[in-house]
Amino acid sequence: MSLDFLWQGFGVALQPSNLLIGFLGCFLGTIIGALPAVGPINGIALLLPIAYTSGLPAESTLILLAGVYYGAEYGGRISSILLNVPGDAGAVMTAIDGYPLARNGDATRALAISGISSFIGGMLAVVAMTFLAPLFGLLAIKFGPAEYFVLMVFAFCTLGSMVGHEPVKTLIGCVIGLTLTTIGIDATSGAYRFTFDEPELHDGIEFIVLVIGLFSISEALILLERQMTGVLKPLEVKGKYPSWLDLKTITWPSVRATVIGFIIGVLPGTGASVASAVAYTTEKRINNKDNTFGKGDIRGLAAPEAANNAAATGAFVPMLTLGVPGSGTTAVMLGALMLYNIQPGPQLFIEQPKLVGGLIASMYVGNVLLLILNLPLVQLFARMLLMPNWILIPGIVALSILGVYSAYSSVMSVLIMFGIGIAGYLLRKLGFDMAPIVLGFVLGKVMEVNLRNALALSGGEIGIFFSSPLAIILWGLALLVVLLPWWLRRRASALAAGSP
Amino acid sequence: MTDLSPAHRKAGRIAALTIIMFASVYAVLGSQIEYSFSSDPIGPRGFPIGLGVLLAALGVWYYLDTGACEDWPDRRGAQAAALFLGLSVAMMLAMPYIGFIIAMAILLTGVARLFGASWPMAFANGIGQAVLWWLLFGPLLGSHLPKGPFGF
Known part of the structure; x- marks a missing residue:
C-alpha cells in the first residue's frame, strides 16, 4: 500500500498552526476527559461549531477534534485513579487497580504508568491503522449479528478470570449487570420493559449513572464509615515515578491489550468500555497468579488504559474506510466531515489524501504531545490527594452529581445514581466485586440484540452461530480462553509434582 | 475480609434471600411484558425470564455457600x-x-x-x-x- 497520504499528512500536521491546534485539542481533551460525564463527545460537540464558524480548514478542524478525542482518553484515567470516579466509560476498568495504587501512596507512579500505557496503546494502534485500515474496514463489514453474539460470548469467557475463590459472587454480579440492561424500551420489538410508566426509565439506566453510583457513591459511603471508626487517615503521596522494572512489567500487557482494544474498537457499536473490560479480564486471566489484581497491580492498570486508547483509534477505521462510525464520538466526527461536504468511504484515502493523512499524522504527533504533556503533570495531579478529606470527599460527591446531572439534566438520574451507590456499598460489604456488574452491563445489550437479530435472520435456527468462518474462529478463541489457563495450571502443577 | 462468623453468615443469607426474591419478581414481571409483535423467536420476554431463573438459581447457591463478608458499620x-x-x-x-x-x-x-x-x-x-x-x-x-x- 502506498503511504504517500501519510507523508502528505505529516506535512499538514507539522505545520506550526496545526501543531498548536493539536496541542490545544489534546490539552482541552485531557481536562474534559478528567471530568465525569463530560466525555469527548460533549467536548467535540461544543468545539465543532466554534471550529466551523471560525473558518478553520477541514483538516485543522479534524486535527482539533481528534486531539480532544484522544486527549479525553488520556484524561479519563485521572479521576479514575485519584478519586475512583471514572472520567469516561473507557476508564472504568482503570479504577480497579489504579485507585488502590493511589490509596497506597503510589498516585504519581499509577498516573505515569497509565500515561505510558495509554501512549503505547495509542501509538501502536495508529501504526496498525496506518497499515491495516482498509483491511480492517473489510473485516468489520463481515460482522453480522451472529458474529457479534459469538464475540460477546468470547468476552464473557474472559470473565472466567474474575472468578476467584467465590465464583458465585462473580456470576451473580455479572447477571445483575445483565438484568440492568433489560430496563427501558426494547430495541427490537419496541416493548416497554421494567419502566413502571416512568418516562425517565424509557432509555434504560445510563452507563455513567451506573458506574458513578457503583464506584464513587459506594466509595464515599465506605470512606464515611472509616471516618466514623477513626481509621480514615490523610493520604500519602510518595511522588515516585515508575522504575525500569515497572516499564518492563507493563510492556507486554500493554501490547496485548492494544491488539484487543484495536480489534474491538474497529467493530462498530462496541467501543472503549468493552475493549478495556475484555483487556482487563484477559490480563487478569493470564497474570493473576498471586491474586494481586484489584489490589493495585500495575498490569491491571496498564492493560485497560492501553486498550481504551487503542479502541479510540480503532474506532476511526470504519468511520474513514466505510463511513460507519465505531462509537458515538466518531459519529459526531463523521458529522463534522459531512459539514465540510466530505463523504467518508473507501475512496477517501485516494480522494482526500491530505485530510486522511493529516488526521493520521496528527495522531502520531498527538500521542507524543500527550505523553509530554501528561508525564510532568502527574505530580501536580497526584498532589490533589493531599487535600484534607473534608475538601476532597465533598469534591467527589459534587463531581458525581454534576457528572450525572450535566449529562442527563435529570434529578431522577441523580437519585438512581444514589440508589445504585447504596446497592454497590451493600454488595461491596458482602464481598462482591463491582467489575463483573460493569462487564455484564456493558455486554448485555449488544449480546441480547445480536442474539435476537441473528435468530430472526435464521428463522430460529441456531446453526447461524456456527455458519461463518469468522464465527467458528471466535468460538475457537472462546474455548481457548477457557481451556488454555486450565491446561497451563495443570501442566504447571504436574511439573511441580515431578520436580525434586 | 474477615473470617466467616454467624453474623456474617446471617448477612449473607439475608442477601441471598433478597437476590432470590428480586430474581423471582424480575422473572414474573418479565413474563408479563406486553408487546404486539416481535420479529425474533425469543421476543422481549425471553432474555429477562432466562436471566431471572439464572439469578434465582445463583441466589440458592449463594444461600448455601455465603462466603466471607466485611463487618457492618456500628x-x-x-x-x-x-x-x-x-x-x-x-x-x-x-x-x-x-x-x-x-x-x-x-x-x-x-x-x-x-x-x-x-x-x-x-x-x-x-x-x-x-x-x-x-x-x-x-x-x-x-x-x-x-x-x-x-x-x-
Whole structure:
C-alpha cells in the first residue's frame, strides 16, 4: 500500500498552526476527559461549531477534534485513579487497580504508568491503522449479528478470570449487570420493559449513572464509615515515578491489550468500555497468579488504559474506510466531515489524501504531545490527594452529581445514581466485586440484540452461530480462553509434582 | 475480609434471600411484558425470564455457600451514612426549586462536617465548592444547571 497520504499528512500536521491546534485539542481533551460525564463527545460537540464558524480548514478542524478525542482518553484515567470516579466509560476498568495504587501512596507512579500505557496503546494502534485500515474496514463489514453474539460470548469467557475463590459472587454480579440492561424500551420489538410508566426509565439506566453510583457513591459511603471508626487517615503521596522494572512489567500487557482494544474498537457499536473490560479480564486471566489484581497491580492498570486508547483509534477505521462510525464520538466526527461536504468511504484515502493523512499524522504527533504533556503533570495531579478529606470527599460527591446531572439534566438520574451507590456499598460489604456488574452491563445489550437479530435472520435456527468462518474462529478463541489457563495450571502443577 | 462468623453468615443469607426474591419478581414481571409483535423467536420476554431463573438459581447457591463478608458499620456509622444519603436526596429534590448553588452549598457543608471539618471550615468549603463547580460546569462548559429564586 502506498503511504504517500501519510507523508502528505505529516506535512499538514507539522505545520506550526496545526501543531498548536493539536496541542490545544489534546490539552482541552485531557481536562474534559478528567471530568465525569463530560466525555469527548460533549467536548467535540461544543468545539465543532466554534471550529466551523471560525473558518478553520477541514483538516485543522479534524486535527482539533481528534486531539480532544484522544486527549479525553488520556484524561479519563485521572479521576479514575485519584478519586475512583471514572472520567469516561473507557476508564472504568482503570479504577480497579489504579485507585488502590493511589490509596497506597503510589498516585504519581499509577498516573505515569497509565500515561505510558495509554501512549503505547495509542501509538501502536495508529501504526496498525496506518497499515491495516482498509483491511480492517473489510473485516468489520463481515460482522453480522451472529458474529457479534459469538464475540460477546468470547468476552464473557474472559470473565472466567474474575472468578476467584467465590465464583458465585462473580456470576451473580455479572447477571445483575445483565438484568440492568433489560430496563427501558426494547430495541427490537419496541416493548416497554421494567419502566413502571416512568418516562425517565424509557432509555434504560445510563452507563455513567451506573458506574458513578457503583464506584464513587459506594466509595464515599465506605470512606464515611472509616471516618466514623477513626481509621480514615490523610493520604500519602510518595511522588515516585515508575522504575525500569515497572516499564518492563507493563510492556507486554500493554501490547496485548492494544491488539484487543484495536480489534474491538474497529467493530462498530462496541467501543472503549468493552475493549478495556475484555483487556482487563484477559490480563487478569493470564497474570493473576498471586491474586494481586484489584489490589493495585500495575498490569491491571496498564492493560485497560492501553486498550481504551487503542479502541479510540480503532474506532476511526470504519468511520474513514466505510463511513460507519465505531462509537458515538466518531459519529459526531463523521458529522463534522459531512459539514465540510466530505463523504467518508473507501475512496477517501485516494480522494482526500491530505485530510486522511493529516488526521493520521496528527495522531502520531498527538500521542507524543500527550505523553509530554501528561508525564510532568502527574505530580501536580497526584498532589490533589493531599487535600484534607473534608475538601476532597465533598469534591467527589459534587463531581458525581454534576457528572450525572450535566449529562442527563435529570434529578431522577441523580437519585438512581444514589440508589445504585447504596446497592454497590451493600454488595461491596458482602464481598462482591463491582467489575463483573460493569462487564455484564456493558455486554448485555449488544449480546441480547445480536442474539435476537441473528435468530430472526435464521428463522430460529441456531446453526447461524456456527455458519461463518469468522464465527467458528471466535468460538475457537472462546474455548481457548477457557481451556488454555486450565491446561497451563495443570501442566504447571504436574511439573511441580515431578520436580525434586 | 474477615473470617466467616454467624453474623456474617446471617448477612449473607439475608442477601441471598433478597437476590432470590428480586430474581423471582424480575422473572414474573418479565413474563408479563406486553408487546404486539416481535420479529425474533425469543421476543422481549425471553432474555429477562432466562436471566431471572439464572439469578434465582445463583441466589440458592449463594444461600448455601455465603462466603466471607466485611463487618457492618456500628450505630454511629449507620447514622452518618443515613444522614449523608438523606441530605443528598433532600437536596437533589430541592435543587430544581432552590437552585444548584444553594442546594450544593448545603449538601457539601454537611458532607464536610461529616468528614471532620469545623462549622466555619465546612461553610467555607460548601459555599466555595458550590460556586466553583457552578462556574466550571455552568458558564464554562455550558451545562444547564437549575436556577433558584436568586437566578443561580
